[in-house]
Amino acid sequence: MNTSALPAALADIVDDFQALTEAERLQLLLEFSQGLPELPERLRDHPELLEQVVECQTPLFLTVETEQADGDSPERVRLYFKAPKEAPTTRGFAGVLHEGLDGLSAAEILAVPDDMPELLGLTRAITPLRMRGMTAMLGRIKRKVVASGDRQPSAQS
Amino acid sequence: MTYPVEQNEKFAAYAHPDRLVSTEWLATAIEDGALDGGNLVVVESDEDVLLYETGHIPGAVKIDWHTDLNDEVTRDYVDGEAFAALVASKGISRDSTVVIYGDKSNWWAAYALWVFTLFGHEDVRLLDGGRDKWIAEGRALSTVTTAATPADYPVVERDDAPIRAFKDDVLAHVGRPLIDVRSTEEYTGQRTHMPAYPEEGALRGGHIPTAASIPWARAAAGDGTYRNRGELEALYLGEAGLNEGDDVVAYCRIGERSSHTWFALKYLLGFETVRNYDGSWTEWGNAVRVPIVKGAERGAVPAGR
Numbered sequence: 001m002n003t004s005a006l007p008a009a010l011a012d013i014v015d016d017f018q019a020l021t022e023a024e025r026l027q028l029l030l031e032f033s034q035g036l037p038e039l040p041e042r043l044r045d046h047p048e049l050l051e052q053v054v055e056c057q058t059p060l061f062l063t064v065e066t067e068q069a070d071g072d073s074p075e076r077v078r079l080y081f082k083a084p085k086e087a088p089t090t091r092g093f094a095g096v097l098h099e100g101l102d103g104l105s106a107a108e109i110l111a112v113p114d115d116m117p118e119l120l121g122l123t124r125a126i127t128p129l130r131m132r133g134m135t136a137m138l139g140r141i142k143r144k145v146v147a148s149g150d151r152q153p154s155a156q157s
Numbered sequence: 158m159t160y161p162v163e164q165n166e167k168f169a170a171y172a173h174p175d176r177l178v179s180t181e182w183l184a185t186a187i188e189d190g191a192l193d194g195g196n197l198v199v200v201e202s203d204e205d206v207l208l209y210e211t212g213h214i215p216g217a218v219k220i221d222w223h224t225d226l227n228d229e230v231t232r233d234y235v236d237g238e239a240f241a242a243l244v245a246s247k248g249i250s251r252d253s254t255v256v257i258y259g260d261k262s263n264w265w266a267a268y269a270l271w272v273f274t275l276f277g278h279e280d281v282r283l284l285d286g287g288r289d290k291w292i293a294e295g296r297a298l299s300t301v302t303t304a305a306t307p308a309d310y311p312v313v314e315r316d317d318a319p320i321r322a323f324k325d326d327v328l329a330h331v332g333r334p335l336i337d338v339r340s341t342e343e344y345t346g347q348r349t350h351m352p353a354y355p356e357e358g359a360l361r362g363g364h365i366p367t368a369a370s371i372p373w374a375r376a377a378a379g380d381g382t383y384r385n386r387g388e389l390e391a392l393y394l395g396e397a398g399l400n401e402g403d404d405v406v407a408y409c410r411i412g413e414r415s416s417h418t419w420f421a422l423k424y425l426l427g428f429e430t431v432r433n434y435d436g437s438w439t440e441w442g443n444a445v446r447v448p449i450v451k452g453a454e455r456g457a458v459p460a461g462r
Contacts, residue, residue: 030207086260088207126206127223 006116007108010100017120026125032095033088036081043080050082053133053140059083060090060137064144066106076103077145089126093134096120097141106145114139159280160186160197160254168285170386172427176420177285177383178256183214184296192216195308198249201288202269203260212298214258214291218247218305222265222413226272234315240276241310248305251278251313258284258291262374262381268416271433275315283420286382293380320419322406322432324440327365328447332458334405336397337364338373338418339438343410346451361442363449365408366456369397373414376421389426399428408434408441 006014017025043049043063050061061082069075079102081094101109117134163182168174178186183199191197199217201209209219220226225243228235235243249255255273259266263283273281284291292298322330342348346362364370375392378384384392393399405428407415412435419433434441441447450456 026207027210030210033207033211085211086208087205088211089205092207124229125224129223130206 005111005113007100007104007112009104010112010116013096013100014116014119017122020121022121022125025120025122029092029096029120029122029126030088032093032099033091034095036083036091036095036098039080039082043082047082050080051140051144053137059087060094060133062094062137062140062144064141064148066148074105077106077109077148078102079141089130090133093117093137097134097137101141106149109145110142112138112142114142159252160191167385171425173424175280176282176424178282179285180291180294180296183256183284183291187214187216195248195250195253195306197254197256198247198305199284200247200249200255200257200266200269201259202257202265203288204265205260208260208288210300210302212292212300213288213303215297215299215301216303217258218303220247220269222268226269234272234275237276237312237314240272240315241312244278245308245310246305248308249310250308251311253280253308255281256284257281258287260288262289262377262417263287264373264413264417267420268413271320271416271419274320275317276313277316286380289381319430320423320432322408322434324434324436324444324447326432327406327408327434327441330404330406331365331448332367334397334399334403335365335368336393336399336405336407336415336418336422337368337370338407338409338415339364339370340372341370341453343438344368344370345453346449361449363442363451364456365441366448366450366459368408369455370453371397371418373409373417376418383421383425386425389421393422393426403428404430406432406434408437410438411435412437 017028020028047061050063053060053062063080065078067076067078079098081098083091083094114135116138117131123131162175163178165179168177186197192199199214200220201213201217202220202222203209206221206224226234255278257266257270266283266287270281270283337344344364348362371392376384376389399405405422407418407422409415412433415433415437419431422428423431442449448459
């Protein structure tokens, strides 16, 4: 698998990681953890609207929302994550997926290969156990995108 | 040259008070310049590999339980040469006093301390309450990665036997004191991994026959410090039924949580022979023809043994 199969923003992130040494990759992941946006207020006060990804070592909650097509702008999927500051690795993974996937179409997100996290070159530094959380996060996003499409008859026509 | 031992009432009741330091003691020692000559080295060891980088005790060095202490290929700890190279690069000499702390009530810090002990490092202590207590008290943090002055550390071969149990040791030990430190759900077999933690691939759920269930976190108070001697005695002598002088084996899922209990039994209650079975449930739960017990009862020694 190479990055040509990925959406542009995610491909750029993967290229950035691959150009670095292992120590620098960890630093970059830390920067992604710091860049993860806060939840919008309407979600902050409603934890029940988020789902926990139990495969992550530390509590990570996420949800997806579909913004309907409006004039020239096509339908797009928005991603929201919540993870504690004490879990920078988990937050970093969430930050990568947010920057790489937020605002794409459902079809683009579903086309991302399930083993994309392996491309970041972090498996040795992070350990396979910790990588599993990121793979699970991507899987959960894709399942939720499918589920939200099923609830919208227009998306199936 | 080792650093003086902390004197306080809580620690004095423990069998080996020299194995713990308080946040207050450490803050004062750092202020007094203890880190300057390499006599005292502070090590952070966390579950999250990036947590140190978000802020740590000023002057502390980082050792990661997984990437630094495990051998990638052999499912074993690093050898004497790799350990010497690792700790020397962190500014630790054979006679340094090492204080280890970390997240989650020192769960991973206790694991690192146990590995230091496999190599016979003499003076290695835990910061009671760990990272969370230090932060809760509003003490100084730094995001500057400590540039340690490399030290000399001799190549010492690991001596596993006194504090590490392997599967065959545990098979022979069934029926004698065994402590399962996992959650109740893992002990009964309802699940094979911690609530909210990744499935690590154990095929069967349950526990080692005759093991008592004392989840590790019960040895810790709300602020992450160890419970006092009387409380620990109620837990391990009372509830688990251990007797003075027992030969004890503790296990969990991969050997980390049980390091926290190993520390409490060995240094706080003073059991001479306590071994940590690091293969733990990921090995035992999958091993061929190895007996387990399901449910809340401890179970009996399997027939024919």
